[in-house]
Amino acid sequence: MKKYLNNSIKITVVAAVISFSSCKEKNGLAPEYMPDMYRSPSLETYVDYGELRGKQGNDSLRNVLNARKPVAGTIHRGFSPYPYANSIDGYNEAGEKLTSAIPYTEQSVAKGRELYGMFCVHCHGTTGQGDGSLIEREVFPPLPIKFNENLVLPEGKMFHSITYGKNLMGAHASQLNQEERWQLIHFIRVEFMKQALTANIVSTADTNVVAK
Numbered sequence: 146m147k148k149y150l151n152n153s154i155k156i157t158v159v160a161a162v163i164s165f166s167s168c169k170e171k172n173g174l175a176p177e178y179m180p181d182m183y184r185s186p187s188l189e190t191y192v193d194y195g196e197l198r199g200k201q202g203n204d205s206l207r208n209v210l211n212a213r214k215p216v217a218g219t220i221h222r223g224f225s226p227y228p229y230a231n232s233i234d235g236y237n238e239a240g241e242k243l244t245s246a247i248p249y250t251e252q253s254v255a256k257g258r259e260l261y262g263m264f265c266v267h268c269h270g271t272t273g274q275g276d277g278s279l280i281e282r283e284v285f286p287p288l289p290i291k292f293n294e295n296l297v298l299p300e301g302k303m304f305h306s307i308t309y310g311k312n313l314m315g316a317h318a319s320q321l322n323q324e325e326r327w328q329l330i331h332f333i334r335v336e337f338m339k340q341a342l343t344a345n346i347v348s349t350a351d352t353n354v355v356a357k
């Protein structure tokens with residue numbers, strides 16, 4: 146019985162020594178029993194791409210973020226690129242080639258009227274003659290432009306100026322999407338420049354209308 150006891154003590158001691166001494170990795174760190182808990186197998190957006198799960202197979206990927214830059218020419222959802230440059234040439238080109246992307250309708254004019262009251266009226270005024278509150282209170286210089294029948298200004302140039310701004314007028318592309326900019330032009334042309342709505346009228350019931 147005593148012999149058995151001695152043996153079991155010896156076995157316990159040896160097992161303890163083995164288990165303690167085996168608890169070391171070559172690098173001196175404690176072993177990882179569940180490496181997935183330490184190193185996520187999924188790609189993490191802002192983590193070094195070469196560090197995936199501790200594997201460093203491809204050196205060219207070291208210090209490269211997983212989040213990649215979009216390929217050249219990528220545009221964000223809902224954004225329509227505007228092809229004319231912010232220059233005199235771009236302005237003239239837009240005047241020659243750019244026409245309304247949406248049909249003139251009572252709805253587009255009504256929407257334009259609403260937007261005009263929010264974004265433009267304080268300068269261009271309720272009559273479109275530059276009698277906005279900022280001008281009347283003399284906090285902004287008199288406008289060199291009056292929207293009326295005698296104004297010869299192609300819609301493409303109007304769109305260009307609203308997009309990029311012109312001289313003292315600021316750019317409005319960040320506040321108004323392209324459709325809204327066209328709606329504003331429809332309102333200005335029909336209301337102040339007396340363009341006939343029938344010039345490009347399309348039945349609003351027809352949803353397959355292709356832009357002019």
Ligand code: HEC
Nearest residue numbers: 264265268288289290302303306307311312313314317329
């Ligand atoms: C802070 C005052 C101000 C506001 C706000 C403003 N404009 Fe203007 N706008 C001007 C001035 C000044 C000009 C004249 C620019 C020039 O030709 O020197 C102008 C010119 C224009 C022109 C003629 C551009 C051209 O090519 O000759 C259009 C069209 C126009 N504005 C539309 C709008 C619309 C639409 C809005 C509202 C979204 C608006 N503006 C808001 C000051 C303003």
